[in-house]
Amino acid sequence: MSVIRYELTIRLKTASPLHSGGIDEVVNRLEEGKDRQTVVRRFARDGNDRPILTGRSVKGALRAACRRHLEERPNDAVAKVLTSEALRRLWGDEGKKSASAPLRAACLTVHTVPLIPEADDAGKGGADDALPSRMGNAIDRYWGSVADGALFEHEYLPAGRPLTLVITAQAGLPDGVAVPAGAVEPATPEQIETLFELLLGLFRSERISFGGRRGAGWGRVRPDVRPDADFWTLTRAPLGSCDDLVRWLSGGQDMAGAITPVDCGGPDRMRITVEWNSPTGILVADPRISETELKRKRQEKEKREKAAQKADQGGGQGDVRDDYVPAMQMCTDTAEGKRLVLPGSSVRGALRSRASRIARTILAARHAPVADWSNTGVHDQLAADPVLVRDLFGSTEQRGALTVLDTLAVPRRKPRNIPHNAGDRWTGGVAGGALYGEEVHDAQWGDLTLELDPNSFSPQADVNRRKAAWCLLGLVLAELAAGTLPLGSRGTRGLGQVRVTGIRIEGGSSLGVEDWSAPEKGGGRSGEEPLAAQILSHLQTVNEKIAVSPGAGDNWTGWSSYLLPEACCQKEARDD
Known part of the structure; x- marks a missing residue:
């Protein structure tokens, strides 16, 4: 041969x-002015x-x-x-x-x-020679604020x-x-x-x-x-x-005609499509946009002041009040140019935080061991999440089964500038130099798209545990449909409200879940059961077919029995 x-x-x-990391650089936090900076994770x-x-x-x-x-x-x-x-x-x-x-x-x-x-390397240069990057952070599950040491930035190749x-x-x-x-x-x-x-x-x-x-x-x-x-x-x-x-x-x-691609079928994933809109506006801010705009305004102010001094017209004060620049919505590069984006990582983080709260509340109500997270770092919190939460969202040791795609938007009109000013806690008046705000887009957002990959579950997760994970995720979606789970930032200031108008589930046979939808676009007819209640009814049907986790004990039934860690189940089995 x-x-x-x-x-x-x-x-x-x-x-x-697309992002694939090269050599990671670490920010020197001891250096003055570096406590809130990132080093981009580059290709x-x-x-x-x-x-x-x-x-x-x-x-x-x-x-x-x-x-x-x-x-x-x-x-x-x-x-x-x-x-x-x-x-x-x-x-x-x-x-x-x-x-x-x-x-x-x-x-x-x-x-x-x-x-x-x-072709770009050879000659023309410009924007195509530099890849964009996107910033993000992790949220402390106990305090609900940005976690220390969890600010990151990734270089990426845009879609298209x-x-x-x-x-x-x-x-x-x-x-x-x-x-x-x-x-x-x-x-x-x-x-x-x-x-x-x-x-x-x-x-x-x-x-x-x-x-x-x-x-x-x-x-x-x-x-x-x-x-x-x-x-x-x-x-x-x-x-x-x-x-x-x-x-x-x-x-x-x-050999164009000598081989034929294998028919592998479509992607083997359960797809959840959420149709929604936001009556208040969504904001996931990109601080770099605001910093760039602030530099531009300062440069313009300096030019006006110099021109005014030459003309003996004073300093031109009042043109730019405190160099105020609002927080601006994150954008992403696409084949059609820059688009407003609600990052999948942001939505996924909000879903995980609520799933963790639901799971820990059930465990605490059943007197199961629940760790105190008040002094726990965010990475340790993720590692200590209940079993089903880690099955869905992963940890540092395993990849989660849930994927949340980026959601893009098309602005319908010019953005609204919402200014705020902090009050002085001593005098009760307006605090000096504390003007801030947000630039909010009244945009038409695309559907939220979530996918569950049955092959990404833990090898120990049988069909009952996978159905249990879906029940936990369904409870989070029910809260989203009820309007109690905001997305993005500034949720305590009136932004981030979500109004779900429909949900559709496809391809869940591998998880033992039938295709289901309610209601379609244009739904919400008078006399129709609220969408959150419809989701709960669907979850009850799924829960009835879930066998209790082995060793969970007589006090546990249905999907919640899979919240217990394996060690706890084994202990209860020995006690019985």
Whole structure:
């Protein structure tokens, strides 16, 4: 068998912001003025300081997606070719090296993916050469305020940007070369081509994501389909002679009709769509916008003052009162330009905080152990959340099953400026230099989109525990529908109110939940049951089919029995 080399080129587009971290830098908080600053978590860079997706990161995502598909469908035709032995040949050996069984490197090479097209590097420069970043913070679950040391900022590639993924592979060995005794044999052409068919099918069904922050919906990619061509090209060439090598360097043999992407179906996720609007306006502020605007106003003020001094007209005071700049709504870069955004991470944080409160309230009412969080850091709070909360939202040790996508908006009119002034607590008058406010957009927001991935639950989570997690999330959605869960900031100042007009659940069969909706857009007819009550009725139906958690005891029923930690369940079982 001679050596055969393949090259697969896949054209993709980002369907959401994408971030993959390089080397993290830490802010020196001891330095004066650095206590509320961040260091941007940037992409890895190549030798020319261009942002890239490393081949190692992409390869890990591809390998995980393939493994998941083969575990879900162990008996289909693809799994019969891509056996565990074949996967060792393709992805490399994960065993331990020994004299009798040496390791084999992967036959696949996943090349670095540049994030800025070469045309931009070559000449024009400008905005395309610098990637934007987004700030965020974590909220203390006990105090409800911003947690100390939880301010962060991520560089990201906006949605709608093209990505070109190149994978090369090599099958076989040169003629006359034998495989050493006990070593893993090289991959065959059939195995490589079958793996390529599976990868193309996974990309087509949007089952592969890159980078981090996937709980906020980041890292999603989809095929860049063009009317005149497929989203992929594949070439191959044997390397048994000099002529073969020349043929390979000239482009190789086109295999467009030789392989067919595997039909992987649609994304295997439960999708929850919430139709809503905000009567008060939503604000998730980006402090950098306000700082930029403040600098601009100060520069304009200095110019006016200098011009007035030259004209002997005084200092021009009163033009800009205290350099006041309101807090401004966060925006995100898209293929259509900048858009107002309600970050998925912000909504997810609000949902988690309320889910944690519900779970801890139930545990405390049942006299189960609940830790005091008054002096607990936010990261320790996340690690100590009840079991179902960690199943949904994750922790530092595991990824949660719930993803909340970014929500974009289209402004309907010019923003409203809402000014405030702090009062002096001693004199009762207006405090000097304490003017502040918000810039609020009366915008038409898109639907909130949440997704539950059954494959992201803990391996110990059976169908009953997954249904229990859905019941907990449903209670949070019921509070959102009742208008008691604000989104964004300034919730205690009248902003962030939510009016839910409809909810739709699709694809929940893998969690044991049937498709359900109530009411559709245009609902809210007279005499109709309130939406929050409809959600609770649906949850009661689901709860009736949930078996009690083993070892939870006689005092626990339904979904709430899965709030108990495993150690507590085992103790109660021993006591019984």
